[in-house]
Amino acid sequence: MTDIVSPGQGVVVSKAPERRDIGLKRRYAAERRFRIYGIAAISFGLIFLAVLLTSVVSKGYTAFLQTAITLPIEFSEKTIDPNNKRATDPSVLIAANYSVLIRDAMVKTLNLNASSRPEVRDATAMISKGAPIQLRDMVVADPSLIGRTVNITLLADANVDSANKGQIDLKVDEKNRKVNDRQVGWMNQLAETGALHKKFNTGLFVNGNSSRPEAAGLGVALVGSLYLMLIVLVLSLPIGVAASIYLEEFAPKNKLTDLIEVNINNLAAVPSIVYGLLGLAVFINFAGLPRSASLVGGLVLTLMTLPTIIIATRAALRAVPPSIRSAALGLGASKMQMVFHHVLPLAMPGILTGTIIGLAHALGETAPLLLIGMVAFVANAPATPMEPSTALPVQVYMWANEAERAFVERTSGAIIVLLLFLILMNLGAILLRRRFERRW
Amino acid sequence: MNMLTEAAVEKAVDQKMNTIPYKMIGQDVSVYYGEKRALFDVKLNIRENTVTALIGPSGCGKSTFLRSLNRMNDTIDGCRVTGKITLDGEDIYDPDIDVVELRARVGMVFQKPNPFPKTIYENVAYGPRIHGLAKSKADMDQIVEHSLQRAGLWNEVKDRVHEAGTGLSGGQQQRLCIARAVAVSPEVILMDEPCSALDPIATAKVEELIHELRENYTIVIVTHSMQQAARVSQRTAMFHLGNLVEENDTDKMFTNPDDPRTQDYIMGRFG
Numbered sequence: 001m002t003d004i005v006s007p008g009q010g011v012v013v014s015k016a017p018e019r020r021d022i023g024l025k026r027r028y029a030a031e032r033r034f035r036i037y038g039i040a041a042i043s044f045g046l047i048f049l050a051v052l053l054t055s056v057v058s059k060g061y062t063a064f065l066q067t068a069i070t071l072p073i074e075f076s077e078k079t080i081d082p083n084n085k086r087a088t089d090p091s092v093l094i095a096a097n098y099s100v101l102i103r104d105a106m107v108k109t110l111n112l113n114a115s116s117r118p119e120v121r122d123a124t125a126m127i128s129k130g131a132p133i134q135l136r137d138m139v140v141a142d143p144s145l146i147g148r149t150v151n152i153t154l155l156a157d158a159n160v161d162s163a164n165k166g167q168i169d170l171k172v173d174e175k176n177r178k179v180n181d182r183q184v185g186w187m188n189q190l191a192e193t194g195a196l197h198k199k200f201n202t203g204l205f206v207n208g209n210s211s212r213p214e215a216a217g218l219g220v221a222l223v224g225s226l227y228l229m230l231i232v233l234v235l236s237l238p239i240g241v242a243a244s245i246y247l248e249e250f251a252p253k254n255k256l257t258d259l260i261e262v263n264i265n266n267l268a269a270v271p272s273i274v275y276g277l278l279g280l281a282v283f284i285n286f287a288g289l290p291r292s293a294s295l296v297g298g299l300v301l302t303l304m305t306l307p308t309i310i311i312a313t314r315a316a317l318r319a320v321p322p323s324i325r326s327a328a329l330g331l332g333a334s335k336m337q338m339v340f341h342h343v344l345p346l347a348m349p350g351i352l353t354g355t356i357i358g359l360a361h362a363l364g365e366t367a368p369l370l371l372i373g374m375v376a377f378v379a380n381a382p383a384t385p386m387e388p389s390t391a392l393p394v395q396v397y398m399w400a401n402e403a404e405r406a407f408v409e410r411t412s413g414a415i416i417v418l419l420l421f422l423i424l425m426n427l428g429a430i431l432l433r434r435r436f437e438r439r440w
Numbered sequence: 441m442n443m444l445t446e447a448a449v450e451k452a453v454d455q456k457m458n459t460i461p462y463k464m465i466g467q468d469v470s471v472y473y474g475e476k477r478a479l480f481d482v483k484l485n486i487r488e489n490t491v492t493a494l495i496g497p498s499g500c501g502k503s504t505f506l507r508s509l510n511r512m513n514d515t516i517d518g519c520r521v522t523g524k525i526t527l528d529g530e531d532i533y534d535p536d537i538d539v540v541e542l543r544a545r546v547g548m549v550f551q552k553p554n555p556f557p558k559t560i561y562e563n564v565a566y567g568p569r570i571h572g573l574a575k576s577k578a579d580m581d582q583i584v585e586h587s588l589q590r591a592g593l594w595n596e597v598k599d600r601v602h603e604a605g606t607g608l609s610g611g612q613q614q615r616l617c618i619a620r621a622v623a624v625s626p627e628v629i630l631m632d633e634p635c636s637a638l639d640p641i642a643t644a645k646v647e648e649l650i651h652e653l654r655e656n657y658t659i660v661i662v663t664h665s666m667q668q669a670a671r672v673s674q675r676t677a678m679f680h681l682g683n684l685v686e687e688n689d690t691d692k693m694f695t696n697p698d699d700p701r702t703q704d705y706i707m708g709r710f711g
Contacts, residue, residue, distance in 0.1 A: 253517050323554035327617070329515060331567040331624060332544035341566070342556060 056415050063413025066201035066214065067156040067164040069127060069190060071105040074149040075139060079104075086143060093140050098132035099124070102154070109195065110186055122182055128155035130215040155203070156196065158213040158406035160187060164196065167405060178405070204413060208379040209390065209398070213406030216399070218414055220378045224294045224389030225363060225421075231298025231385060232305055232362050237355055239302075240309030247310075248317045249339050268307035275304045276368030284372060292373040292388035300372060301362040308361065312354020316347035349433040356429035360422050366393040392418045463488040463628060463658040464509060468523035471504050471513060478504045481523065482684045484677055486628070491650060491659045493669035493690065496679035497705065502662045505679070506630050509660060510546035511539050527628070544571055547626035551633040553613035555605035555620070560597050563605040563616055564588060567624035583623055591619035592649050611642020618649060622657075629653065631661040635668065647672050666706055670694050678702045 077084070080096040106123040107114045114120065131154040138152075139145055159178040162168050164187060174180050179187075190196035207217025251257045279300035283289045289296050320343045328338040344351075369375065375394050382389040390398070396418065399411040464486040471479040479501045486492050486509075494502035504513065511532060513519045525532050532542050544567075555563050564584045565574075574580035584601065588594040593615045597608070605616050614634055621629055631650070635643040650659060650672045663669050669676050670690060677687040678699070686699040697703050 321554075323550060323552055324556065325515070326512065326548075326550055327554045327556060327620075328566075330510070330512065330543060330548035330550070331570070331620065332540050332542075332547075333566075333570055334540050337570055341570075346557065 056412050056419070060409060060412025060414075060416045062165050062167070063204060063409040063416075064201050065165075065198040066203065067161040068153045068197060068199050069156050069160075070151055070153045070195045070197070071102070071109055071127075072149050073101050073105050073135065073152045074108075075101065075135075075145045075147060076104075077147050080139065080146055086146075090140075093143065094136060096136070096139075098135040098139075101135060102127050102131055110189065119182070122180065123186060126157050126160045126183055126186065128157050128214045129212055130210070131155060153199070155214045158404060160196075161214055162405045163187065164191075164198070165409075167409070204410070205417075208381060209377055209395070210379065213402070213404050213410060216407070216410060218392065218395055218417060220381050221390045221392045221395035221414070222417075223381045224297070224374065224378075225392045227294035227382070227385045227389065228298045228301055228391055229359055229363060231295065232301045232359060233355070235298070235302040236305045236309050236358065240306050240355070240358075241313050241351060243306075244310045244313035244317060245339055245344070248314050249335065249343065264307050264310050268311060271367075272304055272365055273367040273371065275300050276371030278303065279368060279372050290386055290388070292376045292378070293386050294374070294382065294389045294391070295385040296372045297369050297374050297389075297391065298385065300368045301365060304365065304368065305358040305362050308358040309351075309355050312357070313347070313351045316350025316354065317343060319350060320346045345436075349436040352432045352436065353429045356425050356432070360425045363421060363425070364393050364418065366391075366397055369394050370397070392421070460487040460490060462486065463528065464660075465526045465529075466505070466509075466523070467525070469505065469508060469525060470522045471501070471508055472520045472522075473516070474518040478682055479508075480682045482679075484684055484687055486658060486660055487675060488658050489654060489656070490675055491654050491661060491673040492675045492677065493673035494660065494662045494677050494679060495664075495666065495669050495705070496685070498664075500679040501682040502677075502679045503632055506632055506660060506662050509628070509630055510543050510548055512543075512548065514539060544624050545626055546628040546630060547621035547624060549614070549617050549621050549629065549631045549634050552637050553610055553617050555608070555613050555616050557604065557606050559602045560588075560605045560608070560616060561601040564619050564623045567620060571624060573624065587619040587623035588616075590622045590653070591615045592645060592652075593619055609642070611638050611645060614638060614642065614646055615649065618646070618653075622653070626657065628658040628660065631659065633662050633664060636664060643668070666694070678705065680705070 079100045080086075080098075081092050083092075086092050103120060103124045106112065106127070107120060110123055112119050112123055134154065135152070156164070159168070160183065163170070163179040163184065168177055168179055170177070170179075170184060187196055203215060203217045205217060205222065206219045207215055208220040210216040247257060247260065279296055283296045283299050284291055289299075324342050324346065325338055328342045329335075333341065369391055373388075374390055375398060376388050376390065377398075378388050378390050392414065396411055396414045399407045399414060402411075462485045466482055466484045466486075468481040468483060469479055470477060470481055482501075482505055484505065494506060496502050507513045508521050508525060509532075511521075513521060521533060527542070527546065530537065532546075556566065558566075561584055564587050565580050568574050568580060568583050574583055585594060585598075588597065588601070593612060596612060597616075605613065608616060614637070618629075618634075635646050638646065647668065650661065653659060661669075661672065673690045675687065676690045676693040678685040678693070678697075678701070680701055686693070686697060686702045688698065693702065694706060697706065
């Protein structure tokens with residue numbers, strides 16, 4: 001470098017002309033300003049994302065734990081089957097009063113005065129009202145339990161659960177809260193012995209809906225959403241890809257195809273609730289498909305997803321360089337061979353990404369499902385797509401409308417599950433794109 | 441000295457030119473892109489086993505004419521061809537002629553090397569495979585090796601035929617495209633400025649290759665380079681504004697053209 005600035009002796013260096021003002025300062029300032037706008041825009045988005053995630057996660061993570069109480073339950077024959085008829089009449093085991101077993105166990109564990117009815121009522125209220133059914137199912141499955149005393153873990157009532165998670169303010173006057181001082185005392189007493197503890201909430205993923213928050217789960221919604229996704233994938237991917245290939249590669253470019261293109265783009269912008277109305281009118285009222293069924297939901301979401309997939313696929317097809325098409329045609333490949341041997345494989349990453357984004361969109365869609373009745377209270381998982389079902393976002397919507405304190409965390413918990421699925425799907429999209437991506 | 445003998449041989453070939461049969465005949469070929477007319481009644485015949493160079497300034501219609509020889513213009517929306525083009529006396533625009541079969545007989549090499557994003561082997565094997573030219577794997581291996589040898593690429597790639605064709609250098613890619621075209625055993629090979637994206641060394645290799653291919657194939661090449669046209673071709677056709685200005689033996693064309701416009705273009709006065 002020094003050679004340039006210090007030329008040898010006798011070398012004449014040209015004189016620089018006077019510097020012109022070419023507005024460098026202004027240009028660089030404009031660029032700096034633009035960068036700041038960009039960073040501000042991104043930070044703005046990131047802040048909101050962070051707020052959303054923190055709020056959902058901080059409210060929802062507790063939903064994955066559930067307070068349970070382990071009690072030594074005495075399966076006394078006197079209560080379950082006083083007349084010893086179970087050998088001939090198994091229905092005795094179903095009709096028996098299992099609440100008594102729980103009441104007795106509570107009285108014994110907490111040393112209560114069995115004759116004081118309010119005290120006993122408060123104590124049994126700490127156990128979920130679903131617990132007797134749990135005991136019944138155990139006895140029906142294994143009648144040999146009768147006459148034995150077994151430690152059994154029962155779900156705590158939702159209010160106890162909330163109190164145990166610190167979601168109920170115990171400083172509030174006793175009359176204005178769902179858990180009274182006596183129950184709080186028993187909770188502490190049970191917690192000391194380890195009888196009252198938190199366990200992982202498997203019920204959240206397995207159980208159907210329930211009006212008792214502690215027993216309510218996403219099982220039905222998960223199965224319903226799975227059916228929806230399968231139906232949407234199976235229908236919209238082949239239809240969408242076939243439509244795009246035809247429009248992009250085979251159809252003549254004329255007024256009619258222009259019109260179709262405009263319409264597809266417009267369909268992508270139609271509010272989803274309109275698709276719900278369409279589904280209600282066509283699939284339920286006209287075609288007579290069952291209400292609330294995931295089949296109908298899947299069909300409606302397919303209609304909604306198709307434009308997205310078609311637009312993404314056409315963009316992916318258009319991005320394949322024309323030279324590849326010429327190369328194939330120049331070798332004597334037919335149009336069909338050109339498309340399926342060369343263009344489609346190269347467009348695959350784009351098509352898959354579009355499809356998964358469309359599916360993710362469909363997974364989070366609520367409005368059209370409300371209109372076709374998938375907002376029903378469904379307690380048992382649907383065995384087929386023809387049976388009533390709900391979906392994850394609809395379950396979120398339904399729980400958000402519930403009054404109980406315990407449903408707040410469950411709503412957020414359901415949102416976390418939904419977001420996890422969306423993240424998984426997007427991750428899948430990225431991985432697939434990486435796998436199929438080829439350079440040319 | 442070698443050059444001299446080569447030139448002498450070429451001269452002898454050129455003198456025999458008039459006895460060589462016509463592989464393709466173009467009669468009053470006009471091409472329209474929508475309303476715009478790109479070619480005006482071109483009469484141009486292509487002789488068998490001869491390299492015919494099409495020269496002329498940009499936008500003169502030489503590529504358009506080339507692409508109408510294997511109906512690649514069909515793929516362009518709104519493109520219309522009138523007149524008559526025959527291959528071995530058969531009208532290639534006849535409704536009975538299958539365009540897929542035509543393109544198997546009239547292959548094409550493009551301006552920019554455009555190998556498929558697949559392995560070298562797959563690039564060459566694709567054409568024979570879709571046309572069912574190989575009966576077995578061994579057959580196909582032989583076709584691939586033979587085609588790569590024809591394209592002068594075999595020695596460079598024989599150890600890596602299963603690697604990506606897009607990983608080759610530009611010149612190698614173009615020779616791969618030539619091998620790919622040769623693999624279908626076409627009768628005519630059309631080349632649309634095959635060296636415009638290549639450096640001089642790669643260009644020299646491709647030109648040498650064209651020279652060798654002439655023995656077995658009829659070649660039509662579009663080029664912007666006068667020197668290239670002079671080096672590789674025996675016949676040259678000069679286009680200007682959609683018209684065929686002159687068609688002649690290359691030697692005559694570059695020494696004593698009949699049309700003053702050819703003279704001007706070759707001298708670099710326009711274009």
